[in-house]
Amino acid sequence: MKFPALKTYAIVYLIFLYAPIVLLPLFAFNNSKVIAFPLSGFTTEWFQMMWNDTQLFKAVKNSLIIAVSSSVLSTCLGVFAARASTRFNFPGKGSILGLIMLPMVLPEMIVAMSLLVVLLTIGMPLSILTIIMGHLLICTPFAVAILSSAFQSLDRSLEEAAYDLGETPASTFRLIVLPLVMPGIISSLLICFTISLDEFIIAYFLGGNQTVLSVYIYGQFRFPARVPAIMALGTVLVCLSICLLSIAEFYRRRGIARTGAKDTGGFL
């Protein structure tokens, strides 16, 4: 490389990015309640402690329900919006799309607060359902953005050809459009799932007495004795994320290879 300063910067940057994640498993297996160097020995005690935590399981279950629901729902909405925006012209199209995309840049705090006010006013009890509604709001813009590019790259004449060969608009959508945008749908599901799983503010504001994973983990940091178990949990989450991303990427690439399309990035 020509610029040694740039090289150094790149390395420092990567360390800054990934060192904390590497520390997770290090302390998860460290035989000490204190999170500090030097390491004192190997143990799997923290994993057992995590495994026996029923509160944690409840939080995980809530998080999974919320993440799966909001990713599926927002991807469905994204399919409709992306289809409409790439295929049809209608009055007010620009502003409608703008309004759909707005929550992407709106501070989550504002979304959470205003939703909370509305929910309290209409007297809707806070629950998993209200969290899902909030997450739907912030996930949909991402789904629309990802799916729009998938629908955009679809050749219009493919649909016309299927229609010309006797299929109805509905069967054309099922037989031609859906399989060809499938990589986009997988990307969208994955991104929305991750966003929802990570999300803290909305889940905290709108959760009522239902705790999700992010909120639970944050709460545990108040008890120093429980921190090593959190490290163990973090380690498990990192491993699961890597597995999930790899599987999804595999299917996405296979989908692209099968249609002979150019890989337009994805996110890995």
Next chain:
Amino acid sequence: MTVSDKPTMIEFRDVQKYYGDYHALRGINATIKAGEFFSLLGPSGCGKTTLLRTIAGFEDISSGAVLIDGKDAAQIPPNKRPTNMVFQSYAIFPHLTVEQNVGFGLRRENLSKDEMGRRVGEALEMVGLKGFGKRAAHALSGGQRQRVALARALILKPKVLLLDEPLSALDKKLRENMQVELIKLQRQVGITFILVTHDQEEALVMSDRIAVMFEGQIAQLDDPETLYRRPKSRQVADFIGTMNFLPATAHPTSDGGFDVDVAGLGQCHIPADQAPGAATGNGVNVGFRPETLTILYEGQQPTDRETPGTVEEVVYYGDMTYYDVKLDGVAEPVRLSMRNVPGRPVLDIGTRTRVAWSPSALVLFR
């Protein structure tokens, strides 16, 4: 049975099409016969694709009517029309195999697996893709995709096959081969073919009749020979091949023909059929195709008229040579073409020569 005796397959009745303010089709009237190889020819943007798509049902028309086999097509959705289309981009379904692509239209017919396989095999064989069934469609070459698109459209035995510039993406050699194959295929299946092209040579080679379009209108609809030899307007003449235009005056005579005085070449008489655009008076034009003018070599006598001139430009094409000759008394040089045969040397620039021409070859324009 000649084409003109056959029943009408497609009829356009004063078809108008607006895209917003843009007037894309401006009163199209034409009939296309059953079993005909019909071409829509015109420069890019003149409305050929739009007109073709009104037959397939992908464009609604603003007024007028399109009749397919005697029925008003307005009531028939595209998936119910007895037409199939080969798209300009071929529109091969990239996630399916060649076999699945070709058999796509048969899905609705609930055929047995054997019957389906047999029909697909037949269609593939017809377009010369036997044994390609299991290949992934996206891995095919341009020419192969084109054949898959053809087989896929023909497998439903439509009454009309619509082809939107099907050969424009192929290289020259392959294109010429496919032209011949398409003609053969059309004769074999006997289906009405409607071809859209901007390539005048392609249209002349392949078609029974050609509609030449400019700016949303049909300028002339004729068989290739009439179109080439008797174009109705300068615009058509210019678009189909090359033509020399010389200013002239013309006066109608009692036999329906014209007395024509061509500047620099002299007077002559032509019959009515050489003035399809019926023009009289001063400031009309006559047109000559390059191959109707001949350079006279030493000792050769003209069959009709001759005029002396000077060679100004020589373009050698192997089998042919094109000359620009400045005829004495004519302002603009004329382009003429000579077949290169033994004993007929290619002339140099500046050579004095004689050019033979015949009133029977000229066409009178406004």
